[in-house]
Amino acid sequence: MNKTIVVFGSSTGTCEAIAEKIASKLGAEVINVQDLTADVVADNQNLILGTSTWGAGELQDDWYDGLRVLQGADLSGKTIALFGCGDCESYGDTFVGGMGELYDGIKSSGARFVGAVSIDGYTFDDSAAVVDGAFVGLALDDVNEDDKTDDRIDAWVAQISPEL
Numbered sequence: 257m258n259k260t261i262v263v264f265g266s267s268t269g270t271c272e273a274i275a276e277k278i279a280s281k282l283g284a285e286v287i288n289v290q291d292l293t294a295d296v297v298a299d300n301q302n303l304i305l306g307t308s309t310w311g312a313g314e315l316q317d318d319w320y321d322g323l324r325v326l327q328g329a330d331l332s333g334k335t336i337a338l339f340g341c342g343d344c345e346s347y348g349d350t351f352v353g354g355m356g357e358l359y360d361g362i363k364s365s366g367a368r369f370v371g372a373v374s375i376d377g378y379t380f381d382d383s384a385a386v387v388d389g390a391f392v393g394l395a396l397d398d399v400n401e402d403d404k405t406d407d408r409i410d411a412w413v414a415q416i417s418p419e420l
Contacts, residue, residue, distance in 0.1 A: 260284040260302035265316035271308040289322035297329040306339040313353020332366030338393030348381040352395040356384030359392040370419040
């Protein structure tokens with residue numbers, strides 16, 4: 257069994273580039289969600305899942321099939337960390353909503369979720385990815401707050417690494 261994979265869904269390449277940065281720091285393999293299968297899930301203990309947000313806070317299109325794969329797999333005993341890309345200025349009322357939709361789809365799977373991030377330092381109006389006052393994972397706006405992306409990734413990787 258492999259230890260950790262980073263699975264991303266990306267339409268413009270931003271989420272893919274972030275997935276590659278995270279994977280590089282963790283020494284993990286990167287997989288496009290289009291290539292996610294039940295066997296891939298079964299073969300890995302730690303799943304780092306990333307999605308961009310589209311429309312009114314929706315998952316990136318490729319994730320709908322990926323979410324079905326996850327929902328059909330046995331995730332009990334696995335560790336999951338989430339990251340999401342969004343636009344806090346133009347879509348401040350649905351910021352990183354795709355990450356919230358991904359979380360909602362698998363939160364009752366029996367997996368252990370790690371990597372919640374405080375909303376402190378973020379500017380947004382509302383987010384489906386906020387539970388109990390924190391993001392369910394790493395929230396990034398690589399368009400409007402690209403100067404914060406690398407520091408946020410570094411802090412998050414340091415936070416989740418001991419849990420993986």
